[in-house]
Amino acid sequence: MAESTVDHSWDVIVIGAGPVGENAADRARKAGLTVAIVEKHLVGGECSFYACSPSKALLRPVLVTHASQRVQGSEGARVDRDGVLARRDSWIDNLSDKGAVGWLDSAGIDLVRGTARLAGERRVEVEGRVYEARHAVIVATGTAPLVPDLPGLRDANPWTNRDATTSPRVPERLVVLGGGPVACELAVVFAAIGSEVTIVEQEDRLLGRMERFAAEAVAAGLREQGVRIRTGAAATKVTRPGQGGEVTVDLDNGESVVADEILVAVGRVPNTADLGLDSVGVATDEKGYLPVTERMEVKGAVGDEPWLYAVGDVNGIALLTHMGKYQGRACGDLVGARATGRPVDPASMTPWAEGLGTVQVVWTDPEVAATGLTEEQARERGIRVRVVEVPMDSAAGSGLQAEGYQGRARMVVDEDKGTMVGATLVGQDVAELVHPATVAIVGEVPLRTLWHAVPAFPSMSEIWLRLLEEYGI
Numbered sequence: 001m002a003e004s005t006v007d008h009s010w011d012v013i014v015i016g017a018g019p020v021g022e023n024a025a026d027r028a029r030k031a032g033l034t035v036a037i038v039e040k041h042l043v044g045g046e047c048s049f050y051a052c053s054p055s056k057a058l059l060r061p062v063l064v065t066h067a068s069q070r071v072q073g074s075e076g077a078r079v080d081r082d083g084v085l086a087r088r089d090s091w092i093d094n095l096s097d098k099g100a101v102g103w104l105d106s107a108g109i110d111l112v113r114g115t116a117r118l119a120g121e122r123r124v125e126v127e128g129r130v131y132e133a134r135h136a137v138i139v140a141t142g143t144a145p146l147v148p149d150l151p152g153l154r155d156a157n158p159w160t161n162r163d164a165t166t167s168p169r170v171p172e173r174l175v176v177l178g179g180g181p182v183a184c185e186l187a188v189v190f191a192a193i194g195s196e197v198t199i200v201e202q203e204d205r206l207l208g209r210m211e212r213f214a215a216e217a218v219a220a221g222l223r224e225q226g227v228r229i230r231t232g233a234a235a236t237k238v239t240r241p242g243q244g245g246e247v248t249v250d251l252d253n254g255e256s257v258v259a260d261e262i263l264v265a266v267g268r269v270p271n272t273a274d275l276g277l278d279s280v281g282v283a284t285d286e287k288g289y290l291p292v293t294e295r296m297e298v299k300g301a302v303g304d305e306p307w308l309y310a311v312g313d314v315n316g317i318a319l320l321t322h323m324g325k326y327q328g329r330a331c332g333d334l335v336g337a338r339a340t341g342r343p344v345d346p347a348s349m350t351p352w353a354e355g356l357g358t359v360q361v362v363w364t365d366p367e368v369a370a371t372g373l374t375e376e377q378a379r380e381r382g383i384r385v386r387v388v389e390v391p392m393d394s395a396a397g398s399g400l401q402a403e404g405y406q407g408r409a410r411m412v413v414d415e416d417k418g419t420m421v422g423a424t425l426v427g428q429d430v431a432e433l434v435h436p437a438t439v440a441i442v443g444e445v446p447l448r449t450l451w452h453a454v455p456a457f458p459s460m461s462e463i464w465l466r467l468l469e470e471y472g473i
């Protein structure tokens, strides 16, 4: 493409202003490069407006109410439906991205509004204008909800995460397709604010990527909260005769579920269609994700030097904000170093810790906080594994946190190295307990050294001491 056709040039162009694109852009800018970020909808992305932030804003009042009801002397808290929805509206700023745009401005990152496509090496086209990236293009376009090809489903105009996290309406009966984190978290919310919720999951369990005992505890909690769970049941047909009217989901076991709204939460599809990948010689994998090297360089891109990168959900490595942001930071630093001729430091400019497994918290009641590898993943990697488990109430702090505290902690140990490679905690308020385990895993801290990291009494952190004692230290 001739230089004269270029409308503007920056050192770096980031496509997609979700949390991951923002982080990559920020690090490249901090390296002294000029940076533009292209966004077709809201700066802040799916995470800020339709996913992490609204779902957690909705969940917090519910979880804190449940928690207070478990503490003698503080009974009487109740969920205020309108207050819950108002808190959500405030967190998503009524779908205004003014705050995030202000941040881009303060960070010195230029915003280009519109839908971007690649248009050859180092070229990005946005609504008919062609821009040049002198050094790098970073794709951070994220994912969209997957709506499967189920007879009648699309015609039923189902809710996706976008509707469920922004709706001012609370359906009387809600059927949720899928039993992953989206389904479980939103089931907690809607059950608490007045819906009769049914989850339909085709596998024999919820939360398929987590330890089975954790999924079972979440299922038991959901049932206690009034949620009906149909596992091992695949939907075969959806019928909704009137727009917005009653919806019926037929299952392959002959049963059917009738509801007033249907939420589809069966996973994601990457936003890579119509991204102009042909123009740069790139093919996606069979699910549509962008294949990348360990340095987030898109495989197969034309050109002699690396210039095209993909970070966050769109590369399919880990569909989690924090893991994507980690990739984004490393990628922004790498692009900055390469562009300015500074040495490339693999220890900080490669997101190598992903290889140790991801950390994830699911904010159900009970919560699940997991880091590193599950027992199964560790065995699959050929690690000589020992699994240690203790009840959460073996830490005195748990009993003080809630009367009759229920929960379980599991540590997965690499017996050859004498280090922790994974941990899963299930129980109320475990989300903030998991980070020390991530530090121990990433730092490969020997269990014998961890024994000297003394947890305060009577905190729930003593669970780490109980696990080490159970191991035999």
Ligand SMILES: Cc1cc2nc3c(=O)[nH]c(=O)nc-3n(C[C@H](O)[C@H](O)[C@H](O)COP(=O)(O)OP(=O)(O)OC[C@H]3O[C@@H](n4cnc5c(N)ncnc54)[C@H](O)[C@@H]3O)c2cc1C
Binding pocket: 015, 016, 017, 018, 019, 020, 021, 038, 039, 040, 041, 042, 043, 044, 045, 046, 047, 048, 050, 051, 052, 053, 055, 056, 114, 115, 116, 117, 140, 141, 142, 143, 161, 165, 182, 271, 275, 311, 312, 313, 314, 318, 319, 320, 321, 322, 323, 324
């Ligand atoms: C209901 C729900 C709850 C979740 N909760 C959590 C949680 O608690 N913790 C967690 O870690 N993860 C959570 N996730 C996952 C998390 O939302 C994603 O991992 C995260 O949003 C990925 O960030 P991203 O920047 O890669 O993509 P996104 O947030 O999807 O942002 C991509 C951006 O790119 C823009 N874009 C796309 N194509 C183009 C184009 N061609 N041109 C210009 N712009 C474009 C989009 O408009 C969007 O703004 C949740 C997901 C869901 C659905």
Ligand SMILES: NC(=O)c1ccc[n+]([C@@H]2O[C@H](COP(=O)([O-])OP(=O)(O)OC[C@H]3O[C@@H](n4cnc5c(N)ncnc54)[C@H](O)[C@@H]3O)[C@@H](O)[C@H]2O)c1
Binding pocket: 148, 177, 178, 179, 180, 181, 182, 183, 185, 200, 201, 202, 203, 206, 207, 208, 233, 234, 235, 265, 266, 267, 268, 318, 319, 320, 360, 361, 362, 363
């Ligand atoms: N707290 C968090 O960290 C958090 C919260 C929400 C979402 N997320 C992330 O967002 C991503 C998307 O989450 P998700 O829950 O949509 O997807 P998921 O892939 O994690 O789970 C989808 C579930 O739907 C089931 N399923 C698939 N097709 C089905 C069908 N036709 N009928 C019934 N069940 C079906 C699958 O077996 C699976 O259990 C995940 O990677 C998740 O980790 C994270």
